[in-house]
Amino acid sequence: MLSLQDCFRPREEEIASKVIDGEAILINLATGVYYSMDKVGALVWDLLQPGYNVEEVISAVTSRYDVTREQAEVDVRDLVEELLQENLVASTENGTTHTAEVTTEQQEKVPYEIPKLNIYRDMGDLLALDPPVPGLGDTPWKEPDESSK
Amino acid sequence: MANSLISCIVPVFNGERYLQESLDSILAQTYRPIEIIVIDDGSTDGTRAVVASYGDAIRYLWQPNAGPPRARNFGLSAAEGEFVAFLDADDLWLPDKLSLQIARFRERPDLDLCVTYCQVFWVPELAEEEARFQGHRLSRPLPGYVTQTLLARRALFAKVGGFDTSRSVGDPADWFLRAAEQGVVMELLPDVLVYRRFHKNNFSVESGTRRMTPHMQDAMLHVVKASLDRRRRDNAVDPMPLVFPHPQQAKKV
Numbered sequence: 001m002l003s004l005q006d007c008f009r010p011r012e013e014e015i016a017s018k019v020i021d022g023e024a025i026l027i028n029l030a031t032g033v034y035y036s037m038d039k040v041g042a043l044v045w046d047l048l049q050p051g052y053n054v055e056e057v058i059s060a061v062t063s064r065y066d067v068t069r070e071q072a073e074v075d076v077r078d079l080v081e082e083l084l085q086e087n088l089v090a091s092t093e094n095g096t097t098h099t100a101e102v103t104t105e106q107q108e109k110v111p112y113e114i115p116k117l118n119i120y121r122d123m124g125d126l127l128a129l130d131p132p133v134p135g136l137g138d139t140p141w142k143e144p145d146e147s148s149k
Numbered sequence: 150m151a152n153s154l155i156s157c158i159v160p161v162f163n164g165e166r167y168l169q170e171s172l173d174s175i176l177a178q179t180y181r182p183i184e185i186i187v188i189d190d191g192s193t194d195g196t197r198a199v200v201a202s203y204g205d206a207i208r209y210l211w212q213p214n215a216g217p218p219r220a221r222n223f224g225l226s227a228a229e230g231e232f233v234a235f236l237d238a239d240d241l242w243l244p245d246k247l248s249l250q251i252a253r254f255r256e257r258p259d260l261d262l263c264v265t266y267c268q269v270f271w272v273p274e275l276a277e278e279e280a281r282f283q284g285h286r287l288s289r290p291l292p293g294y295v296t297q298t299l300l301a302r303r304a305l306f307a308k309v310g311g312f313d314t315s316r317s318v319g320d321p322a323d324w325f326l327r328a329a330e331q332g333v334v335m336e337l338l339p340d341v342l343v344y345r346r347f348h349k350n351n352f353s354v355e356s357g358t359r360r361m362t363p364h365m366q367d368a369m370l371h372v373v374k375a376s377l378d379r380r381r382r383d384n385a386v387d388p389m390p391l392v393f394p395h396p397q398q399a400k401k402v
Contacts, residue, residue, distance in 0.1 A: 016366035020374045027369060029361065030286075034373050122391040125292040125337075126325055127369065 004055035004073075008048050008080055008089040015088055019046050026088055032124035035088065037079075040065060041115035044079055048089060054080060067112035079115045086119065152182060153231040155247055156303070158224030159187045160217050164238030165195040167346060171238050172203065180247035186210060186227055188220040196238075218312035218320040221296065225306055233303045235296035239346045242297075243402055246342040250300040253336055261333040262301040266399040267293035267343035275347060278359075287359060290341045290399035296321045297343045309333065319368035326376040329391040337394035341401050 002008075010017055010026075017026040024045040026035040037045055040061060047057045054076060061072045083089045157175050161168055168187075175185055185207045187200045191214030200209045212223055221235060232251070236242060250263045268290045271279035282288045309328045312320040328335070347359070361369070380388035 016361070016370055018367060018370045020371065023374065023377075025370045025374045025377070027366075027373060029366075036377060118387075120388070120390075123326070123329075123393065125393060125396055126294040126322055127373070128291075 002054060002077065002080060002091075004058070005053050007051050007053045007092045008083065009051060009092045010049055010088060011090050017045065017049070017088075027127055028086075028088070030128065032126065032128035033086075034120050034123070034127060035086070036118045036120075037115060039113055039115070040075070041079060041117060044076060044115060048080075048083075051092065064110060065112040066109040071112075075114050079117060082117050086117070152180070153251070154229060155180065155183045155232045155234055155251070155300070156224075156228035156230035157183055157185045157247075158221060158228060158233060158235045159185065159238055160190055160220035160224065160235070161187060161192060161196055161238035162190040162214065162217075162220075163192045163194045163196065165192075165199050167239040167348075168196060168199045169202075171236055171240060172200075172207065174241040174243075175236060176203075176206065177244045178242065178247045179244050180251060183247065184208065184228070184230060186224050188212060188224045190214050190216065190220040216314070216317050218316060219314045221320075222311040222314065225303070225311055228303055230303060232300055233306070234300045237297055237345075239348065239351075240297050241344040241346070243342045243344070245340075245402060247300065249338060249340055249342065253338065254300075254302075257334075257336070259334050260336055261305050262299060262328065263336045263338060264293055264295075264298040264300075265338040265340055265342040266290045267295065267298055267345055268341045268401075269345045269347050272346060272348045275349070278347070282359070290401065292337055292396050293343055294322065294325045294393075295343075295345075296324075297345065305333065316368060316372070318365050319372045322369065323372045323375065326372065326391070327379075329393060330376065330379055330389070332392075335394050337396065339397040339400045341399055 014028055014030045015026055016029055017024060019042050022038060022042055024037040024042040028034070043061060043064065044057055047060055052060070058069070058072050058076050061067065061076060062069050065072070080089070159171060159175070172185065175183070187207055187209050189196050189200070189209065189211045191212060197209065200207055208227070210223060210227055212220060225233060232254070234247060246265070250265065253263050254260050269287060305328070309324065309331060313323050316323060377388050
């Protein structure tokens with residue numbers, strides 16, 4: 001079970017992502033599988049990226065959307081679990097780079113929808129090839145099973 | 150029945166180093182008739198002289214530097230063939246590339262476009278990099294949804310449109326997605342018929358690591374977002390799924 005103090009950052013060596021017009025678009029550049037999340041999901045992604053922890057993400061969701069703390073916690077946890085399962089994020093050191101507090105003060109709260117990670121597997125060959133797959137990092141590349149030989 | 154003319158369009162920007170090899174690989178095609186159109190995208194090197202050395206065998210058109218999509222579209226506007234194909238100035242076709250593809254169109258009158266597998270190769274100066282990639286996915290034959298593998302009916306571009314000139318990179322992916330969204334009939338030949346050259350100056354990848362540049366990643370994210378938006382028109386919640394040919398076992402020719 002993940003802790004509220006945990007941070008989950010995008011696995012940038014394989015995952016390209018950006019929030020465009022309020023929708024988070026994610027591409028796994030090794031497999032060509034791509035993902036989308038709008039509204040609450042896009043907000044969650046926007047906050048995980050710079051290193052906000054789960055607690056801070058939940059606070060941001062409840063201050064922007066018309067939702068109870070309990071509901072938001074369940075949904076954010078579920079979403080983060082799914083992001084982990086799809087290998088889109090990895091757990092990182094707590095309290096990393098961000099300095100500013102999450103500021104989402106606003107007068108009227110927006111109607112809430114349960115965040116959803118949409119998964120698309122219909123253009124794998126295309127997105128994994130043009131351009132070539134990354135994933136090598138800056139260190140010399142090794143066979144995945146080299147150490148087990 | 151007479152063979153159909155294939156227009157072979159080569160966009161090039163400062164490509165003097167490898168251009169001759171690319172053009173030779175087109176001239177070595179076992180298929181005829183072909184016309185070769187080089188679009189010089191405002192090169193400042195010896196590109197023009199390389200093309201001129203072929204005399205009348207190659208048409209040379211020049212445009213002020215405007216990027217690959219505009220160069221490809223310029224080539225399309227000048228093309229006279231029933232079919233069109235593209236080759237980048239640093240890549241190579243195998244001699245049977247056009248023959249094998251055109252045979253598929255004869256077999257399947259409903260076919261709109263045909264792509265093939267492709268294989269990368271490293272220039273000798275990058276032998277060390279090549280060695281590092283031994284066994285990596287990138288060093289194996291891959292399905293090529295890139296312009297270099299494409300053979301399409303020229304009329305298809307009237308339906309799908311040309312390459313998006315607002316995109317400095319990622320325009321081929323955008324074009325293939327728009328084609329798929331329109332239900333275009335595609336075939337992926339398992340034969341490896343295109344060789345893509347990895348050198349120090351490949352556009353849009355960091356040399357050495359072959360990772361996409363942030364600029365390229367950003368471009369691809371926008372291409373995907375635009376496709377999702379188009380497929381969700383009419384307030385559909387789920388985007389219309391795309392259908393691409395099922396990949397097969399690649400065949401080295």
